[in-house]
Amino acid sequence: MSTSTQQSPRLSHARDLSRPGFIVKLILMALVNALGIYGIMASYGQEEWGVLAFLVVTLIVVNYVYFSKRAIAAKYLVPGLLFLIVFQIYVMANTAYVAFTNYGDGHNDAKGPAITQIMKTADGRVPDTPTYPVAVLDRDGEIAFAIVDGDEVKVGDIDEPLTVVDDAVADGDRVTEVPGATILNISEIQQRQNEVLDLRVSMTDNPDDGWLRTDNAAMAYVAKSTLVYDEAADTFTSAEGKVYTADPEQGLFVADDGTTLSPGWRVGVGMDNFTRVFTDSRLSGPFVSILIWTFAFSILSVLTTFALGLLLAVVFNDPRVKGRTFYRAMFILPYAFPGFLAALVWKGMLNQEFGFINEVLLGGTTVEWFTNGFLAKLAIIGVNLWLGFPYMFLVSTGALQSIPGELAEAAVVDGANPWQRFWSITLPLLLVSVAPLLIASFAFNFNNFSLIYMLTGGGPNYPGAPFPIGESDILISMVYAIAFESGNRQFGLASAMSILIFVVVGVVSWLGFRQTRKLEEIV
């Protein structure tokens, strides 16, 4: 028992070189450190100070945790926490921040890049400059231009001005090979036509030297801005003498007659995004309808799936029914079938003109499943019932097993009929264990984006709304439409709406968890 006092104190496993685990750890840590240091250098180059600070702190913490004798619990927690901090907490914080800005199309960047962009958009060909046969390159997905200037090959892209590439090959005045890049052929260029036409490659670091652009992907010419930026006055002057003044409130250059230059830059707009939902009349009507429908959809989804699932669970909890294992396997099939596929298959079956349901089951009638708002909602609830009841069936079946049999037996002795037994004993006991899952199901359906997006696409659309949103959209698909689907993507407004959803989901979950005493159990 007490032999340990005679041994020399054992090395902590964290430093014991003789153990294979230590070697593995060393290798992993070397990789992590290498990646971290690379990131630190890259973020220094990009002047991303926030990222740089985060990486430095993270590297120090990680090295301390894994080489220290203490902090044993932290060894297990750090990897998960890092991911959580970056991809969940930071992301939420950034959502909150973006919600108070005008970030979006036309306000994509800081002021400096916006000024450069304005100059590049309003450009024209500089007279008497040479044209160059140009090769269009693809470097890791980024389009770049390559030209022969004198006897040197120069390559540049959207971020990087033309620079000499030594080991490139040119045939006469046309570049034929650039290491690390592929030269696009005509059909590839056609596919990415807009990217090629929009690309401006700066001649040098100085914007006054102009930039290379092309109209036909064969010849490139030098262009310069027709707008002149006056740094002291913070104004642009056009060739015709019109003056655009910077407006820090809107993040735009505005002329006296109200015309603006595009793009603008990001500025804080306070609560504008939040109030806009209620004050913009084209948006507030659809928003309120969508809010109501979102609640209706989530509540109805939980109720219908739970009702059917529970019914089946109770009915087939009867050991006298033979083949229950087979039945159960069949009932689970819709749950096992990937949800996104189910939504698409049902979309096909519900197709107004050619779908199976209208053509065969309803004998060739044209029920407007997707063009009538009410029917679209009905279709959603119906398809979600198919998708969701097996989960409730599984859960209820499991929960039924945990209800002691004596209670039912005692009730039988007391003369209760099956109905009374169900309502007074089975259901209340079942709800104790199932309620948290019902709340989780509510929260899930509140954000059931793929079902809505794949089945109805949110349609039928509200006419006149500034975004492609429709009657069967729920809040999250509305956010998606605002952020990514409209011609004018508005990240600020979308983030503000995300926050509203966060609040609703958070409050509901909190109420639910408090109700089910979930919080007490972790103590």
Place this chain on the structure above:
Amino acid sequence: MAKKRVVLENENDTRLRGGRWWAQVGWKHVLAVAMIVYCIFPILYVLSASLNEGGTLTGSNQLFRSFSLVNYQELMDSDFVRWMLHSFYVSSVTAIGTVVMGAAAAYAFSRFRFTGRRGGLTALLIIQMFPQMLAFVAIFLLALLIGDIFPALGVGSHLQLILIYLGGALGSNTFLMYGFFNTIPHELNEAAKIDGATHAQIFWGIIMRLVTPILAVVGLLSFVGSYGEFILARIVLARPENYTLAVGLYVWGSDERNAPWGLFAAGAVLAAIPIILLFMYLQKYIVSGLTAGGVKG
């Protein structure tokens, strides 16, 4: 206790005949058959459409009119194979990462007493209420930022998508695992420690083996979750050649007018098979796992 009841009832009920049998048991079989039709009908429909040579929506309405593998052959020459590989790659790595990180965190919360433990658990519970997916706008912006610094992790990369999925690993799974870890007696740790095992040996060699059922459930749920995840994949994966199944099949299936419906159906069948098999194989684990998460604290 439950078993005892089963035996009793079986003894009594084998004698049920005729009307009483119908009233108490028989109708349940009828209900079961009706439910089975409801459950498998869409699956049969898509299977039939996938075997239909014409490959249009209208042509698919006569079930099993033709048996042709044309759609499947065409599928093999399309981007589908690539999408499938991408889906498997992304989902497997995500599942493994989720299991390892979630188990490690649950173990720390279950076995160690450290400052901030209670606060950490409560914080996790609160964070878990806010689905990561909701912040998809900020995730998109973060993907752009990361791509500037680590070009290999930029928009369009599968690794990026995996990292994003792993960001949600702790929130949703720690509690499921935490409850299970608590059921493993602490004495095991102490006994192993006395025998001279290191922390790593206790975790990997003893605990992880005892909690295999919950690991399987979490791994499976994570796999299935990322296999069918759409919105983040749609945002991160920009081009058809790096789509996952969810994004690729959506593009095929949602095209109303000239939808390659036969191709879509064949793709849907192939995409669904592995998931259905996984479910059937691990059914017991799922049932016990789901209820364990719900019932135990």
